[in-house]
Amino acid sequence: MKTNVIYCGDCLSIMKRYIKDSSIDLIYLDPPFFSQRNYENFWVHDRLTKFGFNDRDWERLKGKINPTTLRECEHIEERWKGGRNGIYVYIAYMKERLQQCERVLKDTGSIYLHCDWHAGHYLKVMMDEVFGYRNFLNEIVWCYSNSGRAKNAFASKHDNILVYKKSDKYTWHYKIPISDKYLNTHYKQFDSKGVKCRIRIDAGKERIYYPKDGMTCNDWWSDIPSLNSIDKNRLGYPTQKPELLLERIIQASSNKSDVILDPFCGCGTSISVAKRLNRKFIGIDISRTGCKVTQHRIGDVHIVGGETLKELKVMPPHEFARLIINEKLGGIVNPKKSGDGGIDGWVNFKTIPVQVKRWDQTVGRPEVDKFRTAIARDGHKQGIMVGFTFSRNSYNEAARKTVDNITIELKTVKQILEEL
Numbered sequence: 001m002k003t004n005v006i007y008c009g010d011c012l013s014i015m016k017r018y019i020k021d022s023s024i025d026l027i028y029l030d031p032p033f034f035s036q037r038n039y040e041n042f043w044v045h046d047r048l049t050k051f052g053f054n055d056r057d058w059e060r061l062k063g064k065i066n067p068t069t070l071r072e073c074e075h076i077e078e079r080w081k082g083g084r085n086g087i088y089v090y091i092a093y094m095k096e097r098l099q100q101c102e103r104v105l106k107d108t109g110s111i112y113l114h115c116d117w118h119a120g121h122y123l124k125v126m127m128d129e130v131f132g133y134r135n136f137l138n139e140i141v142w143c144y145s146n147s148g149r150a151k152n153a154f155a156s157k158h159d160n161i162l163v164y165k166k167s168d169k170y171t172w173h174y175k176i177p178i179s180d181k182y183l184n185t186h187y188k189q190f191d192s193k194g195v196k197c198r199i200r201i202d203a204g205k206e207r208i209y210y211p212k213d214g215m216t217c218n219d220w221w222s223d224i225p226s227l228n229s230i231d232k233n234r235l236g237y238p239t240q241k242p243e244l245l246l247e248r249i250i251q252a253s254s255n256k257s258d259v260i261l262d263p264f265c266g267c268g269t270s271i272s273v274a275k276r277l278n279r280k281f282i283g284i285d286i287s288r289t290g291c292k293v294t295q296h297r298i299g300d301v302h303i304v305g306g307e308t309l310k311e312l313k314v315m316p317p318h319e320f321a322r323l324i325i326n327e328k329l330g331g332i333v334n335p336k337k338s339g340d341g342g343i344d345g346w347v348n349f350k351t352i353p354v355q356v357k358r359w360d361q362t363v364g365r366p367e368v369d370k371f372r373t374a375i376a377r378d379g380h381k382q383g384i385m386v387g388f389t390f391s392r393n394s395y396n397e398a399a400r401k402t403v404d405n406i407t408i409e410l411k412t413v414k415q416i417l418e419e420l
């Protein structure tokens with residue numbers, strides 16, 4: 001099994017396909033919270049790439065969930081006073097993915113599920129079912145105090161992190177090593193001998209020295225601020241978590257060289273910390289922007305596309321063409337969406353035109369012939385045509401020597417995916 005890798009795709013299919021039973025030491029996941037929001041952001045690096053994920057309208061995903069799992073969860077909101085809002089779909093969706101997490105986790109492993117009030121209580125019930133009530137370890141309350149004040153209720157300023165072990169053999173470090181980052185942000189004073197400490201005003205200016213052999217923590221964490229809008233560590237990802245939070249989780253529940261999995265890794269906070277603390281990692285995110293940013297953040301990591309042929313066949317044609325040309329072939333997409341003259345993009349520094357056919361039926365000889373004309377019109381001598389299947393005649397046509405000496409390579413989508 002590959003480690004130190006980022007998979008791009010739905011974590012359900014990626015886990016099923018690539019991650020072995022009992023192979024992971026620690027899982028941290030920070031999925032959509034059922035927040036009823038649509039997250040959309042322009043990526044700060046270039047202000048061009050748009051990132052988004054939809055955390056509302058969960059009913060739209062009904063058709064993608066195993067009907068038995070969906071039925072099992074339906075009761076959740078049948079009893080609700082005041083109408084339905086699709087939470088049972090959200091819980092069923094999460095259940096399918098958490099069942100995979102349970103399968104891949106080692107007996108010595110544990111899992112941290114980050115959530116908040118929107119669905120936390122329902123997730124707890126579901127986690128008890130999937131991991132076992134007896135395996136519940138903690139509900140960590142992560143308190144922060146960023147701006148924004150509710151007027152009609154107390155301001156909600158905490159998230160919840162549900163922690164489960166897989167079995168009683170779980171890895172656990174009671175004393176958590178203190179990183180330089182934590183030391184520098186939390187122990188800012190010095191005593192008369194120049195030793196770092198912090199002062200507790202509420203206890204009569206009592207001096208507290210940092211525990212050299214590591215700190216112990218209770219289940220509410222109020223010493224880790226969330227990332228505010230001017231934080232220098234902020235990458236622009238709407239739901240980015242602070243590294244100190246992940247540092248504590250990883251230090252408490254794993255050892256060096258262990259494998260950490262984050263199936264909803266966003267811009268890769270857990271991945272970055274895992275790498276820094278000498279753990280192996282597997283990150284998954286459905287957003288290509290998220291995967292790219294993680295790659296940019298930690299450097300030298302391979303992104304493996306996680307799409308199945310079935311998923312690709314139902315993708316909107318422009319998105320499909322972009323995925324193939326940009327992500328898989330490393331080329332650029334023709335900015336003209338209509339009237340592109342049969343050229344969907346180019347590879348090799350704009351020297352080789354590409355045409356992508358997202359067709360269910362076999363691509364035949366006439367299409368190859370038309371593409372040859374488009375290549376000539378574009379002023380080139382080579383071209384690549386991508387399709388799901390090609391007829392024998394189309395291969396003959398592509399191989400035919402013509403007076404204009406244009407060569408065409410036919411590539412199936414399957415070949416491209418296998419090349420990655």
Ligand SMILES: C[S@@+](CC[C@H](N)C(=O)[O-])C[C@H]1O[C@@H](n2cnc3c(N)ncnc32)[C@H](O)[C@@H]1O
Binds near residue numbers: 030266
């Ligand atoms: C709350 S964000 C995670 C933020 C992350 N903890 C960080 O610090 O950057 C949730 C992420 O889940 C991803 N996501 C949503 N559904 C997914 C799925 N089915 N499989 C994999 N990733 C998914 C979204 O693209 C988003 O990046």
